[in-house]
Amino acid sequence: MNEIYGQSKYGENFSQWFEWIIREAEIYDYGRYPVKGMGIWMPYGFQIRRNVIEIIRNLLNETGHEEVLFPILIPEILFRRESEHVRGFEGEVLWVTRGGNEELDVKLVLRPTSETAISYMESFWIKSYKQLPKKYYQVVSVFRYETKMTKPMIRVREITTFKEAHTVHENFEDSERQVLEAIDIYSKFFDELGIPYIISRRPQWDKFAGALYTIAFDTVFPDGRAIQIGTVHNLGQTFTSVFDVKIQKRDETIDYAWQTSYGISERVIASIIAIHSDDIGLILPSNVAPYTVVIIPIPHQDEKIYQSIINYCNDIHNILKVNNIRSLIDERLDVKPAEKYRECELKGVPIRIEIGFKEVSQNTVTLFRRDLRKRFTINKDELISVIKNVLEEYNKNLKEKAWSWLKSKIKLFSTLDEALNHIKEEGGVALLPWCGHEACVYKVLERLEGVAALGEPLNMSTIISIDKPSNRDVYCAFCGKTAKTMMAIAKRY
Amino acid sequence: MNEIYGQSKYGENFSQWFEWIIREAEIYDYGRYPVKGMGIWMPYGFQIRRNVIEIIRNLLNETGHEEVLFPILIPEILFRRESEHVRGFEGEVLWVTRGGNEELDVKLVLRPTSETAISYMESFWIKSYKQLPKKYYQVVSVFRYETKMTKPMIRVREITTFKEAHTVHENFEDSERQVLEAIDIYSKFFDELGIPYIISRRPQWDKFAGALYTIAFDTVFPDGRAIQIGTVHNLGQTFTSVFDVKIQKRDETIDYAWQTSYGISERVIASIIAIHSDDIGLILPSNVAPYTVVIIPIPHQDEKIYQSIINYCNDIHNILKVNNIRSLIDERLDVKPAEKYRECELKGVPIRIEIGFKEVSQNTVTLFRRDLRKRFTINKDELISVIKNVLEEYNKNLKEKAWSWLKSKIKLFSTLDEALNHIKEEGGVALLPWCGHEACVYKVLERLEGVAALGEPLNMSTIISIDKPSNRDVYCAFCGKTAKTMMAIAKRY
Numbered sequence: 001m002n003e004i005y006g007q008s009k010y011g012e013n014f015s016q017w018f019e020w021i022i023r024e025a026e027i028y029d030y031g032r033y034p035v036k037g038m039g040i041w042m043p044y045g046f047q048i049r050r051n052v053i054e055i056i057r058n059l060l061n062e063t064g065h066e067e068v069l070f071p072i073l074i075p076e077i078l079f080r081r082e083s084e085h086v087r088g089f090e091g092e093v094l095w096v097t098r099g100g101n102e103e104l105d106v107k108l109v110l111r112p113t114s115e116t117a118i119s120y121m122e123s124f125w126i127k128s129y130k131q132l133p134k135k136y137y138q139v140v141s142v143f144r145y146e147t148k149m150t151k152p153m154i155r156v157r158e159i160t161t162f163k164e165a166h167t168v169h170e171n172f173e174d175s176e177r178q179v180l181e182a183i184d185i186y187s188k189f190f191d192e193l194g195i196p197y198i199i200s201r202r203p204q205w206d207k208f209a210g211a212l213y214t215i216a217f218d219t220v221f222p223d224g225r226a227i228q229i230g231t232v233h234n235l236g237q238t239f240t241s242v243f244d245v246k247i248q249k250r251d252e253t254i255d256y257a258w259q260t261s262y263g264i265s266e267r268v269i270a271s272i273i274a275i276h277s278d279d280i281g282l283i284l285p286s287n288v289a290p291y292t293v294v295i296i297p298i299p300h301q302d303e304k305i306y307q308s309i310i311n312y313c314n315d316i317h318n319i320l321k322v323n324n325i326r327s328l329i330d331e332r333l334d335v336k337p338a339e340k341y342r343e344c345e346l347k348g349v350p351i352r353i354e355i356g357f358k359e360v361s362q363n364t365v366t367l368f369r370r371d372l373r374k375r376f377t378i379n380k381d382e383l384i385s386v387i388k389n390v391l392e393e394y395n396k397n398l399k400e401k402a403w404s405w406l407k408s409k410i411k412l413f414s415t416l417d418e419a420l421n422h423i424k425e426e427g428g429v430a431l432l433p434w435c436g437h438e439a440c441v442y443k444v445l446e447r448l449e450g451v452a453a454l455g456e457p458l459n460m461s462t463i464i465s466i467d468k469p470s471n472r473d474v475y476c477a478f479c480g481k482t483a484k485t486m487m488a489i490a491k492r493y
Numbered sequence: 494m495n496e497i498y499g500q501s502k503y504g505e506n507f508s509q510w511f512e513w514i515i516r517e518a519e520i521y522d523y524g525r526y527p528v529k530g531m532g533i534w535m536p537y538g539f540q541i542r543r544n545v546i547e548i549i550r551n552l553l554n555e556t557g558h559e560e561v562l563f564p565i566l567i568p569e570i571l572f573r574r575e576s577e578h579v580r581g582f583e584g585e586v587l588w589v590t591r592g593g594n595e596e597l598d599v600k601l602v603l604r605p606t607s608e609t610a611i612s613y614m615e616s617f618w619i620k621s622y623k624q625l626p627k628k629y630y631q632v633v634s635v636f637r638y639e640t641k642m643t644k645p646m647i648r649v650r651e652i653t654t655f656k657e658a659h660t661v662h663e664n665f666e667d668s669e670r671q672v673l674e675a676i677d678i679y680s681k682f683f684d685e686l687g688i689p690y691i692i693s694r695r696p697q698w699d700k701f702a703g704a705l706y707t708i709a710f711d712t713v714f715p716d717g718r719a720i721q722i723g724t725v726h727n728l729g730q731t732f733t734s735v736f737d738v739k740i741q742k743r744d745e746t747i748d749y750a751w752q753t754s755y756g757i758s759e760r761v762i763a764s765i766i767a768i769h770s771d772d773i774g775l776i777l778p779s780n781v782a783p784y785t786v787v788i789i790p791i792p793h794q795d796e797k798i799y800q801s802i803i804n805y806c807n808d809i810h811n812i813l814k815v816n817n818i819r820s821l822i823d824e825r826l827d828v829k830p831a832e833k834y835r836e837c838e839l840k841g842v843p844i845r846i847e848i849g850f851k852e853v854s855q856n857t858v859t860l861f862r863r864d865l866r867k868r869f870t871i872n873k874d875e876l877i878s879v880i881k882n883v884l885e886e887y888n889k890n891l892k893e894k895a896w897s898w899l900k901s902k903i904k905l906f907s908t909l910d911e912a913l914n915h916i917k918e919e920g921g922v923a924l925l926p927w928c929g930h931e932a933c934v935y936k937v938l939e940r941l942e943g944v945a946a947l948g949e950p951l952n953m954s955t956i957i958s959i960d961k962p963s964n965r966d967v968y969c970a971f972c973g974k975t976a977k978t979m980m981a982i983a984k985r986y
Contacts, residue, residue: 032617033610034568035601040614043559043629050560066536067543071651072565072603072634075527091593096603098588099638108528110565110589117526121533124525136536141565145592158564 014223014274015151021273022152025282025347030152037150037157044347045269047290049161052269053139055192055287056163059185065135065165070117072141073108078116082242085115088209092145094157110143115210115261118166119239126257128248129170133178137165153270154227154493161266168240168257170249175234175258179215182232182262183458186217189264190229194285194399195219195271196406197229198429198463200455200488203438208261212236218454218490220409221274224427226454226490229267235259275402282348283371285398286391293320293327293387294349296340298356305357312360316353316383323384345370350394351387371397410464410488416444416477419489423451429490431457431464433483435476441487444478454488507716507767508644514766515645518775518840523645530643530650537840538762540783542654545762546632548685548780549656552678558628558658563610565634566601571609575735578608581702585638587650603636608703608754611659612732619750621741622663626671630658646763647720647986654759661733661750663742668727668751672708675725675755676951679710682757683722687778687892688712688764689899690722691922691956693948693981696931701754705729711947711983713902714767717920719947719983722760728752768895775841776864778891779884786813786820786880787842789833791849798850805853809846809876816877838863843887844880864890903957903981909937909970912982916944922983924950924957926976928969934980937971947981 022028027045041049057067073096080086089112096108111117118136126134142162146155165182169175183199190197197217207214211233218226239245240256247257276283286292297313300306313329320327330340337354344352352368359366359377366377367386371394378386409428413419419430434441434456441453457463474483515521520538534542550560566589573579582605589601604610611629619627635655639648658675662668676692683690690710700707704726711719732738733749740750769776779785790806793799806822813820823833830847837845845861852859852870859870860879864887871879902921906912912923927934927949934946950956967976 029614029617033564033614034571035564035566035599038564038566040564041562043561046560046562049562067539068536069534069539069542069653071526071528071531071533071653073528073531073651078527093593094589094601095591096587097590100584100586100640106528108587121522121526124522147593158566160562160564 014221017222018270018274019152021277021281027273028152035157037146037155039152039156041160044290048272048284048288049266049269051288051290052193052272053161053163056185056189056264057139059189060135060137060163060165063135063181063185064133065137068136068138069140070111070114070121070138072111074111074114074117076107076109078120079109081116082210082239084238085210089113092147094143094145111140112142112144113162113261113263114138114140114142114164114166115235115239115259116243119243119245119259122168122240122245122257123243126168126245126247129250132168132170132247132257133174134168135165135178136167137163139163151493153266156266159265161269162263163265164261164263166259166261168245168259170247170257172236172258175236175260178260179232179234182260183215186230186232186262186264190217190219190268191399192285192287193268193272194395194402195229195268195275196399196403196463197459198226198406198410198454198488199458201458202231202455203441203453205438205442206453206455208233208235210235210238211261212238215458216455218429218492219271219275220406220428220490221271221493224409224423224491225493226429226452227267227271227493229271230262230264232262233260235261275405276398277348280373281346283398284348284350285395286350287395289326289348289350291326291328291349292391293325293351293353294340294344295327295329295353295355296337296344297329297331298337298354299333300357305360308360309355309357313355316355316365316380319383320387325384325387341368344368345373351390369394407463412464412486414474414477419477420448420451423489423491427491429454429488431486431488432477433474434485434487435479435481436484437479440476440479440481445489450491451489452492454490454492456485457488460486507714510715511763511767512645514770514774520766521645528650530639530648532645532649534653537783541765541777541781542759542762544781544783545686545765546654546656549678549682549757550632552682553628553630553656553658556628556674556678557626558630558660561629561631562633563604563607563614563631565604567604567607567610569600569602571613572602574609575703575732577731578703582606585640587636587638604633605635605637606655606754606756607631607633607635607657607659608728608732608752609736612736612738612752615661615733615738615750616736619661619738619740622743625661625663625740625750626667627661628658628671629660630656632656644986646759649759652758654762655756656758657754657756659752659754661738661752663740663750665729665751668729668753671753672725672727675753676708679723679725679755679757683710683712683761684892685778685780686761686765687888687895688722688761688768689892689896689956690952691719691899691903691947691981692951694951695724695948696934696946698931698935699946699948701726701728703728703731704754705731708951709948711922711985712764712768713899713921713983714764714986717902717916717984718986719922719945720760720764720986722764723755723757725755726753728754768898769891770841773866774839776891777841777843778888779843780888782819782841782843784819784821784842785884786818786844786846787833787837788820788822788846788848789830789837790822790824791830791847792826793850798853801853802848802850806848809848809858809873812876813880818877818880834861837861838866844883862887900956905957905979907967907970912970913941913944916982916984920984922947922981924979924981925970926967927978927980928972928974929977930972933969933972933974938982943984944982945985947983947985949978950981953979 026042030039094110202214215232217230237256354366368375412431476483519535523532587603695707708725710723730749847859861868905924
């Protein structure tokens with residue numbers, strides 16, 4: 001273990017700690033590939049990534065989303081068709097201008113997001129309300145030419161794991177229902193990963209370019225900064241009118257269809273790492289850990305006894321396999337058990353099993369639980385029931401700790417100065433009474449650097465145990481008028 | 494069904510038939526997306542693609558390959574470092590030259606393949622023979638700026654499903670063993686899909702740019718043209734010496750490592766479609782069909798009876814599910830059974846189940862087998878055993894038919910003129926006695942348009958029932974000297 005980061009992952013060293021853990025745990029190689037803002041998913045990280053994708057894939061498939069795959073390149077002519085969208089993305093797209101030794105007649109954009117490409121094709125595919133709702137999704141790379149400081153998995157130029165959904169509906173009401181379904185899907189997704197979140201409606205100046213409005217999921221990182229980890233947009237008829245996605249409606253009239261879109265990037269993987277880990281290394285939720293259980297045979301001088309230990313390990317391995325628990329026997333002879341233990345803890349293996357002569361002769365199994373770092377011995381015949389219980393408690397514990405952490409970082413203030421002071425000193429999210437008009441927030445925040453408005457939190461009762469200010473006699477922290485709700489502000493990634 | 498293609502999929506209309514089937518069966522939308530050579534994987538096609546990827550993924554994982562993910566972009570400076578490789582790809586790469594409104598200082602290539610990027614990173618990762626063999630793979634998009642006529646899935650500018658493996662070894666012997674392992678993996682992969690193949694060693698002028706040599710898998714399409722569906726390269730020390738991938742060897746000396754690479758694109762999916770289908774539509778091997786079984790309830794005027802039919806279908810659906818057989822009940826009320834049957838056949842569903850009042854009252858199940866287009870009725874309690882048998886026979890039948898087809902398209906000739914005539918008239922692959930020197934083939938073929946040398950077939954005994962010419966008194970069809978082996982020539986995609 002690297003002693004520099006040994007004291008605490010919190011505070012000033014978080015950034016360094018994060019770079020250390022993704023390198024040491026062999027998740028993501030960053031900073032050595034010679035293109036700024038692009039990294040490599042290493043085998044162990046790739047398995048985590050794959051497990052995360054499978055969870056969202058199942059949630060989307062269960063709710064009638066169909067997976068598709070669009071080209072990476074969007075021709076300039078499609079990209080430029082919706083003017084607000086172009087203004088939003090133009091400054092940060094990568095352009096393909098040459099093929100072989102020729103200049104291209106039509107320049108191509110590496111997709112920053114896919115609304116334009118998908119809407120264009122929907123104009124061929126969708127003609128009638130009978131086909132609706134239509135829900136597509138894809139898991140792809142998208143590209144942003146970030147000019148700000150890049151950060152592995154958090155602010156990159158190739159977002160390699162963008163899970164973007166695009167839906168089409170007959171009318172506004174259906175699109176609103178879809179926004180709610182998307183919020184529900186993402187809530188379940190983050191719940192399965194134990195990641196706590198604030199859901200808020202972004203101010204208009206911070207919505208997705210082309211959307212009617214944007215709902216965002218934010219969490220708070222160990223350094224106290226808020227980070228956007230998912231967004232849901234009601235796109236209205238912005239893209240369908242520009243790309244001519246017209247449908248025959250139930251009442252036989254013809255009109256433009258309505259759309260929503262929503263996406264989640266690899267920031268969700270960064271969040272798993274940042275939120276659940278400790279100074280020793282990762283602590284992975286069992287549903288994303290490449291191996292839920294790693295079995296370590298303890299060497300023995302007597303060749304025959306060692307063979308019985310190995311057989312015993314194989315037996316356990318098979319029992320776990322039959323019960324669909326991902327496990328691995330670490331049989332390497334040139335690595336000492338203590339070193340294997342360290343590796344398991346570094347890589348966040350939920351349960352480690354240690355098998356030596358004692359376990360074999362007493363028909364027991366010694367387990368080590370990663371989150372509590374506790375070792376205990378059970379009878380072999382209890383193995384599956386104990387492991388199932390332990391995993392349930394383990395995941396529950398990760399989630400509860402994470403939610404307590406988030407709640408501890410959300411504080412209510414009555415004046416902006418107090419809030420700003422607190423954010424400056426302690427980070428986190430400050431809630432302020434608010435009149436409900438975005439203009440007054442904008443006027444105040446535009447002259448402040450480094451503090452952003454997340455919006456009105458929609459899951460208020462989950463994140464803080466207070467009533468909405470509308471029930472009490474309080475005033476907007478931005479303009480002094482009567483407060484009706486809350487505005488969340490924070491330092492943001 | 495489109496009558497134009499109703500007579501036969503073979504012959505002149507194959508190209509049109511292929512475009513028809515991928516559109517009608519909702520596999521791949523091609524020709525409407527406004528970038529040449531790029532198409533969209535539609536939901537049904539995406540599922541086929543996913544199942545195909547899972548098969549190769551399992552084969553690679555089982556043999557110690559680790560999945561990774563590299564950036565899509567390669568900086569010019571890496572791309573240009575190996576001169577033979579650059580010459581091979583320079584004319585057909587897409588260049589990113591602008592980010593936002595700035596010209597990029599370092600131009601970036603959309604990867605045509607990944608040897609340069611991976612070798613560069615391996616120089617950081619691999620230091621000792623103890624880490625070897627190392628086998629990486631990724632499933633990604635690669636890009637070729639094709640100036641020839643493009644064809645959906647077959648010749649595209651974005652190859653969306655490139656499964657490329659990259660391995661590192663201590664010495665030449667180990668890299669040779671790896672080539673054999675790769676050939677074995679790919680043979681198993683094509684066997685699982687029932688795709689027949691010729692394995693041959695490509696002539697030097699047609700090897701991968703930078704490789705010592707290339708082994709290729711080819712099959713023959715219904716129009717008689719050969720198509721390359723997989724390649725395996727021994728890269729020697731070409732890239733390790735340029736990118737400085739040095740290792741400490743067993744004998745403590747330091748030397749450049751040895752590499753191989755191998756890849757398969759979505760042409761394998763095109764092959765499944767082209768080779769197994771018939772005039773009515775797709776015939777999918779059961780391991781890649783999105784649904785192995787589709788259950789169709791036959792409507793009944795009596796509401797109560799219809800409900801008992803639906804219940805009976807649900808029961809069958811559950812039995813199939815418990816037995817891990819992918820199935821779907823097609824309950825749509827606005828589509829007639831005949832239309833559903835047609836759709837099942839168009840989309841290549843291996844087994845269709847039809848349940849009406851008769852089946853419910855007699856406790857039977859009526860099945861329809863797609864390849865033979867035969868309907869038969871069984872007792873419900875035999876369901877799983879019958880389906881398992883049928884699927885085994887079904888897959889065997891597809892594979893055998895496909896191999897017979899390939900064998901019927903491979904013919905032995907003793908003179909080049911006969912061979913060329915045959916290829917011109919009938920297509921297919923012509924085998925010619927050959928002295929073993931590539932130069933004499935090159936001299937003859939370079940002045941002939943549209944015929945290419947596939948190389949010396951390595952699975953000769955599988956593809957044709959003759960002995961090698963070395964056992965007989967025959968002469969090279971290219972130079973007249975004594976023949977030692979065979980050269981395969983064909984019109985190629």
